[in-house]
Amino acid sequence: MPPRTHRRTEALSRERIVEAAVELLDANGESGLTFRTLTERLATGAGAIYWHVANKGELLDAATDGVLASALKAGSPGSPRDEVRAVALGLFDAIDRHPWLATQLALQLSRGSVTPRIFEAVGRPVHALGVPEGHRFTTTSALVSYILGAAGQNAANARIPVVPANRTEFLDTVASAWEELDPEEYPFTRSVAAELREHDDREQFLAGVDLILAGITAVHRPGEPG
Amino acid sequence: MPPRTHRRTEALSRERIVEAAVELLDANGESGLTFRTLTERLATGAGAIYWHVANKGELLDAATDGVLASALKAGSPGSPRDEVRAVALGLFDAIDRHPWLATQLALQLSRGSVTPRIFEAVGRPVHALGVPEGHRFTTTSALVSYILGAAGQNAANARIPVVPANRTEFLDTVASAWEELDPEEYPFTRSVAAELREHDDREQFLAGVDLILAGITAVHRPGEPG
DNA sequence: ACCTGAACACCGTTCAAGT
DNA sequence: ACCTGAACACCGTTCAAGT
Numbered sequence: 001m002p003p004r005t006h007r008r009t010e011a012l013s014r015e016r017i018v019e020a021a022v023e024l025l026d027a028n029g030e031s032g033l034t035f036r037t038l039t040e041r042l043a044t045g046a047g048a049i050y051w052h053v054a055n056k057g058e059l060l061d062a063a064t065d066g067v068l069a070s071a072l073k074a075g076s077p078g079s080p081r082d083e084v085r086a087v088a089l090g091l092f093d094a095i096d097r098h099p100w101l102a103t104q105l106a107l108q109l110s111r112g113s114v115t116p117r118i119f120e121a122v123g124r125p126v127h128a129l130g131v132p133e134g135h136r137f138t139t140t141s142a143l144v145s146y147i148l149g150a151a152g153q154n155a156a157n158a159r160i161p162v163v164p165a166n167r168t169e170f171l172d173t174v175a176s177a178w179e180e181l182d183p184e185e186y187p188f189t190r191s192v193a194a195e196l197r198e199h200d201d202r203e204q205f206l207a208g209v210d211l212i213l214a215g216i217t218a219v220h221r222p223g224e225p226g
Numbered sequence: 227m228p229p230r231t232h233r234r235t236e237a238l239s240r241e242r243i244v245e246a247a248v249e250l251l252d253a254n255g256e257s258g259l260t261f262r263t264l265t266e267r268l269a270t271g272a273g274a275i276y277w278h279v280a281n282k283g284e285l286l287d288a289a290t291d292g293v294l295a296s297a298l299k300a301g302s303p304g305s306p307r308d309e310v311r312a313v314a315l316g317l318f319d320a321i322d323r324h325p326w327l328a329t330q331l332a333l334q335l336s337r338g339s340v341t342p343r344i345f346e347a348v349g350r351p352v353h354a355l356g357v358p359e360g361h362r363f364t365t366t367s368a369l370v371s372y373i374l375g376a377a378g379q380n381a382a383n384a385r386i387p388v389v390p391a392n393r394t395e396f397l398d399t400v401a402s403a404w405e406e407l408d409p410e411e412y413p414f415t416r417s418v419a420a421e422l423r424e425h426d427d428r429e430q431f432l433a434g435v436d437l438i439l440a441g442i443t444a445v446h447r448p449g450e451p452g
Numbered sequence: 453a454c455c456t457g458a459a460c461a462c463c464g465t466t467c468a469a470g471t
Numbered sequence: 472a473c474c475t476g477a478a479c480a481c482c483g484t485t486c487a488a489g490t
Contacts, residue, residue: 012474035464045475046465052473056464106332106378116407116415123414136414137421142376142434146368149375152332181342188349188362189342195363208368215441238455261483271456272484278454282483 012044014052018062025063025100029159033059061112064104067094068114072121081213083125088147088209091118092202095151102155105148118144129213131220143212150205157201171197238270240278244288251289251326255385259285287338290330293320294340298347307439309351314373314435317344318428321377328381331374344370355439357446369438376431383427397423 010016020041024033035046035056042049053059071094076083095101108114123140131139160170178186178193236242246267250259261272261282268275279285297320302309321327334340349366357365386396404412404419 034462036462039476045477047467047476048474050465102332103329106328106382109379109382116404116412119418120412120415123418127414127417134421137418137425138430138433139437140414140418141430142372142437145376145379145434146372146438147375149373149378150368150371152375152378153335153371156332156335178342186342186346188353188366189346191353192345192349192363192366195360199363204364204367207364208371211365211368211441211445212372212438213441214444215437215439218440218444219437260481262481265457271458273457273486274455276484 012042012048012052014062017042017049017052018059018066021059022063022067022098026098030100030103060104061108064101064108064114067098067101068105068117070094072117076125080125080128083128084122084143084213085206085209087121087125088143089202089206091147092151092154092205095155096158099155099158102148102152106152109148118148122147126216129216129220131216135220139216143209146208146212150208154201154205171199238268238274238278240288243268243275243278244285244292247285247289248293248324252324256326256329286330287334290327290334290340293324293327294331294343296320298343302351306351306354309354310348310369310439311432311435313347313351314369315428315432317373318377318380318431321381322384325381325384328374328378332378335374344374348373352442355442355446357442361446365442369435372434372438376434380427380431397425 017038020038021033024037024041028037033056035049038049039046053062071090072087076086078086095105105114105118109118119140122143123136126136126140126143175193175197178189178196181190183190243264246264247259250263250267254263259282261275264275265272279288297316298313302312304312321331331340331344335344345366348369349362352362352366352369401419401423404415404422407416409416
């Protein structure tokens with residue numbers, strides 16, 4: 001029996017290609033996915049991949065679709081507010097695990113199936129919250145914009161390679177830099193450096209969601225507590 | 227006197243390079259800026275550009291910085307709320323004019339001088355609004371996230387080349403597509419297609435800002451009107 | 453000190469040729 | 472029907488050579 005230097009070659013398929021693409025993106029970021037790394041990983045030629053996938057854009061779309069689907073499918077047992085929070089956190093955590101997702105979502109939001117899926121997930125609880133017709137689209141858009149914007153910033157942070165244990169130290173460095181800023185030009189940013197040092201990304205993200213929820217309540221159901 | 231086929235060659239400088247880069251980005255998007263197009267435009271060689279600029283990343287940083295500076299420097303005469311709106315609109319319009327700016331801001335927000343500048347511009351009026359210490363960082367972050375997220379989505383839309391006159395028609399196409407969605411899976415998105423058809427991007431953006439401002443008021447100054 | 457432009461390594465994509 | 476891998480056009484970057 002000859003030594004098996006490579007593991008058994010499974011049949012190439014669209015799924016296996018997309019799966020490998022996601023792994024490469026997760027491991028090495030946007031620039032980690034090239035047709036060279038992909039052919040190497042799949043032990044095949046470039047043409048083989050192009051047989052299953054039209055081009056790199058389609059590959060990125062498929063990767064985005066897959067990851068997005070699993071991010072949005074979390075069950076939603078609680079109140080509308082809890083559901084909004086759950087959907088928001090689902091997207092936040094997905095982008096945290098797959099930083100490239102933020103860029104892709106921003107690029108794909110305009111066209112395709114991405115927008116309706118996110119819209120639907122956020123819009124249902126918005127409706128349930130009692131937001132009147134004529135305001136639901138705008139309200140849902142505001143939430144989606146916030147969620148994607150905040151998660152995208154977080155993803156940008158995640159791209160800076162920092163050992164989790166050093167995160168405190170990292171925040172400390174940034175906070176110290178803020179404290180060194182010109183007091184004439186940056187009085188506010190300086191004054192808020194201490195809050196930066198102590199904040200938690202996830203908590204802060206949720207606080208923003210709650211702020212918008214409070215705004216929704218204030219505008220549309222002014223009688224009730226936030 | 228010989229015919230002047232090219233206009234007089236001005237001295238190459240960092241400023242002239244960055245200026246040309248912005249023009250190429252505005253005209254043809256992210257992919258419109260390459261060292262080939264840039265050398266052609268400036269009638270020079272690649273090495274000449276590298277003499278003034280370390281690499282493409284630095285060039286993009288400089289382009290971002292310049293455009294951002296002019297976007298944030300609008301005077302602010304009114305109330306804190308008006309100032310928040312003015313800063314938000316300034317960024318929104320800048321990204322509308324320079325769609326590539328959204329991507330750059332998202333990528334650069336983590337490090338560098340970009341964050342403090344935006345933070346300062348948004349944070350000052352937040353402070354003036356009466357948000358108490360301990361909540362200013364989170365509140366400002368929420369606004370900045372929303373502003374960049376919403377503007378980024380808008381920039382993604384702007385990347386789809388549509389003649390302004392056809393915009394109504396374009397929205398109509400998207401809205402019609404939404405109305406064709408599976409009623410089981412997308413009840414909310416379908417129900418909101420009509421609102422999509424009639425919305426105005428800029429108004430909607432401001433409505434989101436106002437929603438967050440209402441939330442801030444509700445949470446931190448519960449006695450006062452939104 | 454500043455500029456030229458050929459050369460290099462790398463990228464996405466194509467395609468004739470194989471099985 | 473599916474895969475191979477050389478080839479193509481293009482990209483960012485370098486660098487010996489010029490002025």
